[in-house]
Amino acid sequence: MKTNPSAAPADTSAPATVNHEDFHVGKFYEAINQYASEQRQKIKQEILDYKQKELEKATDQVLQEAYEMIQKEMANMTASIAREMAKKELEGRQALLKRRKAITEEVFNSAAKKLLDYANGAEYPEYLKKCALKMKPLFTVGDTVIYLREEDKKYEDLLEPLFGRCIFRIDRKIRLGGFWAESNTQGIVADETFDSLLENQRKWFAENTHMEIV
Numbered sequence: 001m002k003t004n005p006s007a008a009p010a011d012t013s014a015p016a017t018v019n020h021e022d023f024h025v026g027k028f029y030e031a032i033n034q035y036a037s038e039q040r041q042k043i044k045q046e047i048l049d050y051k052q053k054e055l056e057k058a059t060d061q062v063l064q065e066a067y068e069m070i071q072k073e074m075a076n077m078t079a080s081i082a083r084e085m086a087k088k089e090l091e092g093r094q095a096l097l098k099r100r101k102a103i104t105e106e107v108f109n110s111a112a113k114k115l116l117d118y119a120n121g122a123e124y125p126e127y128l129k130k131c132a133l134k135m136k137p138l139f140t141v142g143d144t145v146i147y148l149r150e151e152d153k154k155y156e157d158l159l160e161p162l163f164g165r166c167i168f169r170i171d172r173k174i175r176l177g178g179f180w181a182e183s184n185t186q187g188i189v190a191d192e193t194f195d196s197l198l199e200n201q202r203k204w205f206a207e208n209t210h211m212e213i214v
Contacts, residue, residue, distance in 0.1 A: 104205065108198065112176055115194040119151075119177030129154055131192040132162040132180065139163060141185045149174035 118124060144166040146159060154166045163181070171180070176194035 104202070107205065108202070111198055112194075113202075115176045115198060119194065124177065125155060125158060128152070128179065129158060129162065132159050135181055135190045135192070136162055136164075138188055138190055139166075139181060139183050139186070141183055142166075143185050144181055144183050145169060146179055146181050147171035147174065148179045149177065152177065153178065 003123050025045075041045070087092070087124055118127075142165040144163050146156075146163065146166055148155070148168060149172060150170050150172065153170065158167075159179075160166060174180075174193050176198065178193035179194070180189065180191040180193050181195070182189045
């Protein structure tokens with residue numbers, strides 16, 4: 001067999017990506033239209049077999065009714081597809097919300113572990129000292145209450161000289177480290193706990209990690 005060397009090579013490129021939902025909807029309309037065409041042709045063929053005018057008139061009416069029935073069924077099927085697509089979209093949004101929440105928890109649990117490791121490390125006392133020096137100018141009356149986690153009770157001797165006259169209390173809500181202070185006389189509260197600092201980052205994280213659900 002002779003071959004044509006000038007013939008263009010077969011197109012082996014990958015087919016373009018098709019939206020599966022649009023593809024199925026298109027197939028649906030194609031099938032309905034084919035069905036409608038077949039039914040109309042069938043009725044027309046029956047009309048050709050009739051010899052009497054009255055029968056032809058009656059058949060025309062049947063054709064119209066059949067066409068209207070097909071159009072009604074098409075409308076019902078289209079509405080059904082639209083409802084199913086809306087349901088799948090809602091389910092997809094719920095799945096994305098669940099996944100976003102899981103990712104957020106993974107990130108913040110990892111950050112909490114790092115903060116806890118830091119609070120158990122050698123540099124932690126210096127951090128407490130810097131926080132105390134930053135807070136000291138705010139508390140001038142001498143009724144300051146310092147709240148620490150149980151593990152940090154050993155740092156009371158480090159903090160007391162920096163604040164002056166103060167008392168210490170244990171706050172079991174502090175899990176990660178740091179401390180917070182208050183003065184009832186002055187109506188001041190200053191929070192430098194790792195727990196609060198981490199929690200305050202949640203809103204920033206949600207707004208800046210491009211995980212919006214639209």
